[in-house]
Amino acid sequence: MSEKLKSTIKNIGIPRFVIVTMLIVIYIAAYFLKLNVPRLLSDNLVRMGMNGVLVLAMVPGILSGTGLNFGLPLGIICGILGGLLSIELQMTGIVGFLVAMMCSIPIAIIAGYFYGKLLNRVKGSEMMVGTYVGFSIVSLMCIGWLVMPFKSDAIRWPIGEGLRTTIALTDFYDKVLNDFLQFTIFGVTVPTGLLLFFFMMCLFVFLFLRTKTGMAIRATGSSNKFSKASGIDVDKSRMIATVLSTALGAIGILVYAQSYGFFQLYTAPLMMGFAAVAAILLGGASAHNAKITHVLLGVFVFQGLLLVALPVANVIFPQGNLSEVMRVIVQYGIILYALTKAGGGQ
Amino acid sequence: MGEILLQLKGISKHYGENKVLNNVSFEVEKGQIVSLLGENGAGKSTLMNILFGMPVIHSTGGFSGEIYLEGELVDISSPVKAMELGIGMVHQEFMLIPGYSVAENIKLNREVLKDNLVSKVLGKDFKTLDAKKMNSDARVALDKLEVGIEEYTKVEGLPVGYMQFIEIAREIDKKNVRLLVFDEPTAVLTESEAENLIKAMRIITQSGISIIFITHRLDEVISCTEQVTILRDGALVANKKTSDTNIVELAELMVGRKIESLKNSEENRAMEMNDIILSMKNYKVGMPGELVKGIDLNVHRGEILGIGGLAGQGKIGIANGIMGLYPASGEVLFNGETLNLNKPIESLKRKLAFVSEDRKGVGLLLDEGIDINITVTSIQVNNRFLKRYGFFTQLDLGTIRSYADGMIKMFDIRCTGPDQKTRRLSGGNQQKVCLARAITLEPEILLVSEPTRGIDIGAKKLVLDALIDLNRNKNMTIIMTSSELGELRSICDRVAIISEGKLAGILKPNDSDAKYGLMMSGKTDIPKEVM
Incomplete structure (x- = not known):
């Protein structure tokens, strides 16, 4: 029995086993603390769907050898730009969402191209450079948001210059995916459209990785020398992966925003890359290898932990200040734990 | 005595x-x-x-x-x-610190120390260096070697020859050596x-x-x-x-060995010597540690050409340069047409295939299965093993798998299945995967470097037999680079010996040991009695 257990744990990987066990324990605690568990589960599914594409954006980068894409805020900002354009054009509903995607993808491709050029020049320290690219672009856009010539009242401050810090999507495409074919079972609300969209994106990436180009990207990530000897243009593969990752980041933030109900401008995208990195690492990926299953498991567990730990901590420590401290400790604690597993959490 | x-x-x-x-x-x-x-x-x-x-x-x-x-x-x-x-060693690579002076390098970790106020209180770790004594010690050692460099100059920027002398000076400065x-x-x-x-x-x-x-x-x-x-x-x-x-006897003793005859006693096959498939003129390759410094060499269609020589002399660089892996220059004609150097994809498309000496670095994707390893280059170069859906392609996993199964049988690769990661295979089986990948490209010329390095004797024989088989039955021209002379002499039709980046000469497999030994040592004026 214990032998069998050991081999099962080894197959799952100890870090993943620890974190999944922790999630289950917290859910059980929530049940005994008389929290609304079905509601928590519903929220968990929503959070999974809304963050999923952002986490998926990590996969091409990891497989092409550029590592974890800490420069994700770049893609996020491209997505927000596309989203604002669609609002400016007065598009609403699912059409608005699709127009937002159509607008943001070309922007993301251009931005990703230059980002890819940069990453090809700093081989070996892509992750550090990417982190600062993310920080820089967010700071730069803090000025950008102030001077952009958007006209829509939903986007601009009513008085003064510049764009709002949060832009409500209530009149545009708030929850268009979440509400699509949504149903409730045992008190758990399933955001069908949101999850379907996420799974579709996963399928797209999965199929892409099995094309000739996808194969070249995987080979590049495994061994630069091998790829060169097989006639693969290493820089081009890395470039394609970076562009794809940036575009997925852009789509990811649109999915996130329609579920959340707001676009958040200025410094909000700053830390979003870290959450995505933490999620995929918790799912079992390393800086060199990632699978779609890592994305699915990672985003569910990471978001679940953040979501459930907070109300549980709230009940245990009723003092207002302490629970906020707990939230920060839990969130960054998980991210830190995940980062220690970047070498491959087996 | x-x-x-x-x-x-x-x-x-x-x-x-x-x-x-x-x-x-x-x-x-x-x-x-x-x-x-x-x-x-x-x-x-x-x-x-x-x-x-x-x-x-x-x-x-x-x-x-x-x-x-x-x-x-x-x-x-x-x-x-x-x-x-009292045993000292002068290393081949220079173990010197560039920013230090000659004397400091000579006295490294054996510095002459003197007391000061602080050291009297805090102990010997705080003693000051006695620069004067160190310099004079270094001078003595350098003078003994009759080297004219000043002991206080920095090592950085000194010519290589001097660095060697500093190493020696360091050793003889040790009192008990x-x-x-x-x-x-x-x-x-x-x-x-x-x-x-x-x-x-x-x-x-x-x-x-x-x-x-x-x-x-x-x-x-x-x-x-x-x-x-x-x-x-x-x-x-x-x-x-x-x-x-004498030099001839030494050469003979150094090289001499029985030639294991793998070839089925069809010695000296009649070769069409005019049919040149690959020709190199003033061919140079900038492969670090294996520089090729200008070689003229012709390869005949259908032969097995061996390239031999000692390590670091440039033999490894030749194949790497042709495949575009290291910067090469000069004129290379393949089937009478110029081969654009420094473009791996061009070499592959023109039907040249390479089994690298760096099996784990260049030869394999260690974290992918055998099936992917065998087919990936053909997928990229020849669009084989792909299904097309308009603009979209998908790997044809069924065909890849059955093809890999066939290769596994053909080469007798010992594995748990075609999806086993190559990292877990033994050296010999890894080499067979590399060979299978190369022949999947259906090359006209197969370049093989160090095919038997680090693999056991049974696998060695299998790999060499496979090369002969490809040459005889599939008419592949093979250029085999190897450090093992015995192996070259057992399967090659001609053996080119490379010394100091240049072609020292081309020998027949049955030429004398002395001839091989002398050529490998870079002696070009071979005494008459050996010829």
Whole structure:
């Protein structure tokens, strides 16, 4: 029995086993603390769907050898730009969402191209450079948001210059995916459209990785020398992966925003890359290898932990200040734990 | 006969199953220069590692045999112990700190110290350097070698020749040094620098220090040593007085071995010598450590051409340059048309395939399965194993798998299945995967580098048989680069010997050992009696 257990744990990987066990324990605690568990589960599914594409954006980068894409805020900002354009054009509903995607993808491709050029020049320290690219672009856009010539009242401050810090999507495409074919079972609300969209994106990436180009990207990530000897243009593969990752980041933030109900401008995208990195690492990926299953498991567990730990901590420590401290400790604690597993959490 | 300084008795060593030294004994007299001669892999480095008590020896189960120093049995358990016993080594790579002065480098970690106020209170770690004494010590050592450099100049920017001398100065500055080992010291030096070095070695021996001189330049052996010890395949083959021997005999002893005949006794196949498939003119490759410095060589259609030579002489660079992996220049004609160098994809598309000597780095995707490893290059180069859906392609996993299954059967690759990761395969099986990947490209010329390095004897035979089979039955022209002369001579039609980045000559497999030995040592003026 214990032998069998050991081999099962080894197959799952100890870090993943620890974190999944922790999630289950917290859910059980929530049940005994008389929290609304079905509601928590519903929220968990929503959070999974809304963050999923952002986490998926990590996969091409990891497989092409550029590592974890800490420069994700770049893609996020491209997505927000596309989203604002669609609002400016007065598009609403699912059409608005699709127009937002159509607008943001070309922007993301251009931005990703230059980002890819940069990453090809700093081989070996892509992750550090990417982190600062993310920080820089967010700071730069803090000025950008102030001077952009958007006209829509939903986007601009009513008085003064510049764009709002949060832009409500209530009149545009708030929850268009979440509400699509949504149903409730045992008190758990399933955001069908949101999850379907996420799974579709996963399928797209999965199929892409099995094309000739996808194969070249995987080979590049495994061994630069091998790829060169097989006639693969290493820089081009890395470039394609970076562009794809940036575009997925852009789509990811649109999915996130329609579920959340707001676009958040200025410094909000700053830390979003870290959450995505933490999620995929918790799912079992390393800086060199990632699978779609890592994305699915990672985003569910990471978001679940953040979501459930907070109300549980709230009940245990009723003092207002302490629970906020707990939230920060839990969130960054998980991210830190995940980062220690970047070498491959087996 | 002088006084014996060092005596090695019955030294044997094996790494796992692999016996690298077998009952080697030799002696070094006081003040004598003894040369240790042998091909790559003959066991020279292992012997020296034992002499220095290197950790690699003790962590792999130690060795058997005895070492006597001035008649006393010694146990050299660590490099520190070796130093205490007065054994010094001049390294092939320069272990010098560029930013330090010559004197500081010579005195590194053996600095002369003097007291100051702080050190009297806080102990010896706070003593100041006695720069004057250090400089004068260094001067003495440098003067002994008759080197004119100032002891206070920085090592940075000094010519390579001088760096070698600083290393030597460091060793002879050690007061108790009795035995110095020079590991191929002349390999990086120009001819005049090498002469100076040999002069310096003579000066050192006058003070009673003995020298073991490892080299493969035979004329240096003849010119400066008194005693020659020759190793071959881990065994001692000869121990001769230099005055009793000559360059030809040394070459023969160094190379000589039975030729295992793999070829089915169809010696000297009739070759269409006019049909040239690949021709190189003034061909140069900038592969670090294996520079090719201008070669003219023709490859005939249908032959197996061997490329041999010692390590670091440039033989490895030739194939790497043709495949575009390292910057190459010069004119290369393939089937009469110019081959654009430095473009791997062009070489692959023109039906050249390569099995690299760097199996784990260049040859394999270690974290992918056997099936992907075999097919990936053909997918990228020839669009094989793909299904097309408009703009979209998908890997044809069914075909890939069944193709891989066929290859696994053909080469007898021992694995759990076609999806097993190549990282988990043994060296021989990994090599078979590399070979399978190359022939999947259906090449006209197959370039194979070090096909049998690090694989066991059974797999070796299989790989070589497979090469012969491809050559005879599929009409592939094969260019095989190898450090193992025996292997080259057993399957090749011609063997080109590369020395110092240039073509030393082309030999037939049944040419004499002496001829091979001399050519590999870079001697071009081969004595008549050998020809």
